Amino acid sequence: MTTESRAARPALPASPPLTERQEARRRRILHTSARLAGRGGFDAVQMREVAESSGVALGTLYRYFPSKVHLLVATMQDQLQHLHTTLRKRPPSDEDPGARVAQTLMRAFRALQREPHLADAMVRALTFADRSVSPEVDTVSRLTTTIILDAMGLDGPPTPEQLSAVRVIEHTWHSALITWLSGRASIAQVKIDIEMACRLIGVAAGADGDGSGAGAVTG
Amino acid sequence: MTTESRAARPALPASPPLTERQEARRRRILHTSARLAGRGGFDAVQMREVAESSGVALGTLYRYFPSKVHLLVATMQDQLQHLHTTLRKRPPSDEDPGARVAQTLMRAFRALQREPHLADAMVRALTFADRSVSPEVDTVSRLTTTIILDAMGLDGPPTPEQLSAVRVIEHTWHSALITWLSGRASIAQVKIDIEMACRLIGVAAGADGDGSGAGAVTG
DNA sequence: CGGTAATCTAGAACAAGTTTCAGAACTGAA
DNA sequence: TTCAGTTCTGAAACTTGTTCTAGATTACCG
Numbered sequence: 076m077t078t079e080s081r082a083a084r085p086a087l088p089a090s091p092p093l094t095e096r097q098e099a100r101r102r103r104i105l106h107t108s109a110r111l112a113g114r115g116g117f118d119a120v121q122m123r124e125v126a127e128s129s130g131v132a133l134g135t136l137y138r139y140f141p142s143k144v145h146l147l148v149a150t151m152q153d154q155l156q157h158l159h160t161t162l163r164k165r166p167p168s169d170e171d172p173g174a175r176v177a178q179t180l181m182r183a184f185r186a187l188q189r190e191p192h193l194a195d196a197m198v199r200a201l202t203f204a205d206r207s208v209s210p211e212v213d214t215v216s217r218l219t220t221t222i223i224l225d226a227m228g229l230d231g232p233p234t235p236e237q238l239s240a241v242r243v244i245e246h247t248w249h250s251a252l253i254t255w256l257s258g259r260a261s262i263a264q265v266k267i268d269i270e271m272a273c274r275l276i277g278v279a280a281g282a283d284g285d286g287s288g289a290g291a292v293t294g
Numbered sequence: 295m296t297t298e299s300r301a302a303r304p305a306l307p308a309s310p311p312l313t314e315r316q317e318a319r320r321r322r323i324l325h326t327s328a329r330l331a332g333r334g335g336f337d338a339v340q341m342r343e344v345a346e347s348s349g350v351a352l353g354t355l356y357r358y359f360p361s362k363v364h365l366l367v368a369t370m371q372d373q374l375q376h377l378h379t380t381l382r383k384r385p386p387s388d389e390d391p392g393a394r395v396a397q398t399l400m401r402a403f404r405a406l407q408r409e410p411h412l413a414d415a416m417v418r419a420l421t422f423a424d425r426s427v428s429p430e431v432d433t434v435s436r437l438t439t440t441i442i443l444d445a446m447g448l449d450g451p452p453t454p455e456q457l458s459a460v461r462v463i464e465h466t467w468h469s470a471l472i473t474w475l476s477g478r479a480s481i482a483q484v485k486i487d488i489e490m491a492c493r494l495i496g497v498a499a500g501a502d503g504d505g506s507g508a509g510a511v512t513g
Numbered sequence: 514c515g516g517t518a519a520t521c522t523a524g525a526a527c528a529a530g531t532t533t534c535a536g537a538a539c540t541g542a543a
Numbered sequence: 544t545t546c547a548g549t550t551c552t553g554a555a556a557c558t559t560g561t562t563c564t565a566g567a568t569t570a571c572c573g
Contacts, residue, residue, distance in 0.1 A: 094540080097550090117424075122530060132552040134533085143530065202421040202469075205336075206477050213478055239490040243466050246473075246487065250421075250465030258425050259432055268465065271458040271494060278493055313570080316520090341560060351522040353563085362560065 101139055103129040108150045112196035120147060120196055141207070147200030148211045154197065155218045158183055162222065172227045173276035179226035180248060180269050187252070188262070195256045202249060219245055227276065240275040247272035320358055322348040327369045331415035339366060339415055360426075366419030367430045373416065374437045377402055381441065391446045392495035398445035399467060399488050406471070407481070414475045421468060438464055446495065459494040466491035 093101065107129045111120045122143055126136040140146035162182060167175035187194040204212050223241050224233060233241070251268050254260035260268075312320070326348045330339045341362055345355040359365035381401060386394035406413040423431050442460050443452060452460070470487050473479035479487075 096539090100551095118529095121528095132554095133531090134553085135551055137531070138550080141531095199422060199424075202472055203418060204476060205418075209476055209478055212476065216473075216478070236490075239486050242470075242483075242487050243462070243491045246469030246491075247462050247465040250469045251461075253421055254465075257423060257428055257431065259428055259435070264461075267458050268461050271455075271498070272462045272465075272491075274497055275490060275494060278497060279490070315569090319521095340558095351524090352561090353523085354521055356561070357520080360561095 100129070100131055100135070104131060104136060104139060104146070105150055105153050108146055109154065109193060112147065112150065113190050113193045116192040116195035117147070117199045119192070122146075144200045144204050144208055145211060147196050148204060148208055148215060151197035151201060152211065152215050152218065154193070155215060155222075158186060159218065159222055161186075163225070166228075167226055171277070172229075172280070173273040175228065176223055176226045176244065176276060177270045177273040179222065180244075180273075181266060183222075184252075184262075184265065184269070191256065194252065198249065198252050198256060202253065216245065219248070234279070236279040237276070240279040243275055244269075244272045319348070319350055319354070323350060323355060323358060323365070324369055324372050327365055328373065328412060331366065331369065332409050332412045335411040335414035336366070336418045338411070341365075363419045363423050363427050364430060366415055367423060367427055367434060370416035370420060371430070371434050371437065373412070374434060374441075377405060378437065378441055380405075382444070385447075386445055390496070391448075391499070392492040394447065395442055395445045395463065395495060396489045396492040398441065399463075399492075400485060402441075403471075403481075403484065403488070410475065413471065417468065417471050417475060421472065435464065438467070453498070455498040456495070459498040462494055463488075463491045 104125060107125050108120055111125060111128070120143065122136060123133060125146070126133045129136070131139075136146075140149060162179060167178040167182075169175050169178055201212060201215060220241055223244060227233075227237075227241075229237075247268055251260065251265045255262065255265045323344060326344050327339055330344060330347070339362065341355060342352060344365070345352045348355070355365075359368060381398060386397040386401075388394050388397055420431060420434060439460055442463060446452075446456075446460075448456075466487055470479065470484045474481065474484045
């Protein structure tokens, strides 16, 4: 939780491709993390308990995941991967791209509702992460972007405008989840807001012909 | 950082209107908090140091602010109030409501850029806050909403659609700030995304005649 | 003014994230 | 198989948020 590590330690994600036992350890840790998070949320994921319950020494846990936030962000990455493959199986049915994205995100939202504590742990970790976790957070962010772009079902590559719209949707997604998790917004309101954000996809669709757009604002 | 306090302690914000010395203590604490946050961000605000530097016992600090997150959210509330009065002096010039909001938020953004560490501490605390801080977070949220609605300069009361658009803008605002603070997005990108979100104000302006809108998505 | 309840102080104590270290276990190469 | 280097273990130590306690101060009321 200190601002920076001493000198960007090599860590695991670097070169050596992990032996089988190491891969197994990593899985066990992530599984334990998700299990503990599943009941109790962020606070219930205690590093000592994760280590013990994963059959791993505390020092080893920290070698695999340099902080609790790293661990939970990695857990989110893991869960997102599952979700992504699940979502791929039943692509959204609506014909409007924005509606498809909204549909997909609502499906993801319902999945999170089944494990609100897990969602709490992951999302809080994600938004609390500082610079030292940037690479991992970025991976999660890219995954989320991929899911949304998938749902849009574009023909060609997205325009910068569309990418901006997708980012706004992602921002709304994360932030709305937080308001829901902390009991400040209802499920219905999250739905409304996500759908509102998704309208931007229509707005940014062909709005590329004139030079206005983002530049229209004088600031 | 525990999930809940034992039984909703009466706390300060309740009935008694604080004596003069108490008010002074509170100010000193908030001032110290902002000062420490100003250099070092979230991690640099250490409760012992805040207490000592404010000339107050640790127990007293915790009586005024039941947790570090409470303290930082209160600090944010304080800063936002300043910002609000500052912004009021020079209302945005643009004629388009969305552009006015974007202009106002960019002004706020520039203010935050002058104290990135302070911004870090406040925003991180805000998004990390759990249910026990909901009332305080809600106050900050209402303040932000007020600032945005002010910038819009509506004639009558906002429609539900407009409120949703404002919430999406707020979500984007918070989340984009976080990506900037953690070095994953540039200032330019934050600007683009905020302006993109602000386009929703135009979208949600008169889009109230038909029952579609948010309900158009089948989900 | 005197008394009583609430508040404040100083400091210890506790909880959980993180670091450190000495030695055991494992890996890969000669 | 043996050796050198890495990884893992077990346990203590350290850091910082949070709680607790006993006594000093303060605020308020008669």
